[in-house]
Amino acid sequence: MKTSAESGPLHQRLGAEFRRRIEAGEWPEGQPVPSESQLCEEFGTSRGPVRQALAQLRAEGHLVGGRGKPPVARRVTPSQPFASLMSFTQWARSIGRTPGQFTVEVARRRAGAEAAARLGLDEGEAVVDLIRLRKLDGVPAMVERSTFLLDAGVHLFAVDPDAGSVYEALTARGVDLHHARHTIDAIAADPEDADLLGIAASQPLLRVRRLAFTRDGTPVEYADDRYLPSMATFTIENTVGGRTVAARERTDDTSLHPTQAHHTLKDTQ
Numbered sequence: 344m345k346t347s348a349e350s351g352p353l354h355q356r357l358g359a360e361f362r363r364r365i366e367a368g369e370w371p372e373g374q375p376v377p378s379e380s381q382l383c384e385e386f387g388t389s390r391g392p393v394r395q396a397l398a399q400l401r402a403e404g405h406l407v408g409g410r411g412k413p414p415v416a417r418r419v420t421p422s423q424p425f426a427s428l429m430s431f432t433q434w435a436r437s438i439g440r441t442p443g444q445f446t447v448e449v450a451r452r453r454a455g456a457e458a459a460a461r462l463g464l465d466e467g468e469a470v471v472d473l474i475r476l477r478k479l480d481g482v483p484a485m486v487e488r489s490t491f492l493l494d495a496g497v498h499l500f501a502v503d504p505d506a507g508s509v510y511e512a513l514t515a516r517g518v519d520l521h522h523a524r525h526t527i528d529a530i531a532a533d534p535e536d537a538d539l540l541g542i543a544a545s546q547p548l549l550r551v552r553r554l555a556f557t558r559d560g561t562p563v564e565y566a567d568d569r570y571l572p573s574m575a576t577f578t579i580e581n582t583v584g585g586r587t588v589a590a591r592e593r594t595d596d597t598s599l600h601p602t603q604a605h606h607t608l609k610d611t612q
Contacts, residue, residue: 353388354395359441361396363480365405365416366574375413376406418573431477431485432508443478444487446504447539451493458490461554461565471496475504476539483540484574489566519557520564526552527577536569547572 364370370377377385382393397414400406406414435442452472459466470490477485489509491499495518502512510520530550537544548569555564 352392354392354399357382357386357388357392357396358399359439359480361400362403362405362440363482365400365418366480366482370416372416372418374416375408376416378413430508430510431487435479440479441481442507443481444505444507445476445478447474447476449473449499449504451497454490458565462490462492462562464492469493471499473499473504473509479574482574483571485568485570486536486539487566487568489564491564492562495563518563520555521558523553523555528552530569532569540571542571549575549577551577 361370361376365372365376376397379390379393379397383390386393397406401414404419405417407417408415432442450472451469453467454462454464454470456466458464458470459468462470464470470493473487473489473491473496475487476483477487490496495513498513498516498518499509501516502509504512506512514520528550529547531545532540532542532548534544536542536548537546540548549572551566551568551570553564553566553568554562555566557563
């Protein structure tokens with residue numbers, strides 16, 4: 344039996360595989376999914392685990408229909424709260440998904456104009472660039488591009504970015520990552536985005552630009568993360584009389600009125 348998860352109860356592994364098939368389009372949205380008997384035969388198991396897995400997907404909204412009719416596949420867009428915005432890995436696990444990544448490159452480069460301006464550097468100063476494709480249950484979800492100050496980014500050459508959390512690896516090596524500012528807007532997929540995400544060029548993506556700081560306010564990372572809108576949305580929670588979590592403001596670039604948010608890093612990416 345092949346499933347997208349390697350351990351755990353059988354019904355959870357089956358659920359993860361069924362969910363992956365829906366999100367990957369192998370079970371097309373709006374079409375009936377295979378019957379229980381077909382799934383039992385394919386995975387060599389009894390009806391119990393299959394029914395539990397299908398029930399879980401129905402509870403999550405991935406399956407609709409019923410009353411004697413075959414269940415129909417439905418894609419559900421996961422929502423990521425700002426409290427976990429820094430941690431793709433933690434967020435994925437919190438919603439029962441398996442996070443994954445494929446490192447496109449880790450390279451020492453000269454800072455371009457935008458990264459230099461954001462990080463308080465002179466254009467052309469040495470930095471470390473990281474590009475990764477992030478996945479949910481094996482399905483492409485986001486292209487992550489980060490530029491680090493050289494003193495922080497040099498540690499990336501000593502770790503395996505495909506092993507998991509980059510922030511966890513950096514903080515373990517003494518890099519101070521304390522708080523961050525995020526700007527959210529929309530952008531058209533460029534050819535590299537399209538190739539990595541398996542979509543058409545110019546398809547709209549949800550962009551989250553992140554500037555991470557040390558405890559004393561020194562910028563240490565500038566990131567440009569581009570999500571498939573079908574794979575993630577973001578939520579902001581406010582309280583009456585509490586600190587402002589997000590604000591709308593004008594911008595001089597091509598994105599009109601992006602949403603900005605500030606928070607302290609509590610998790611690792």
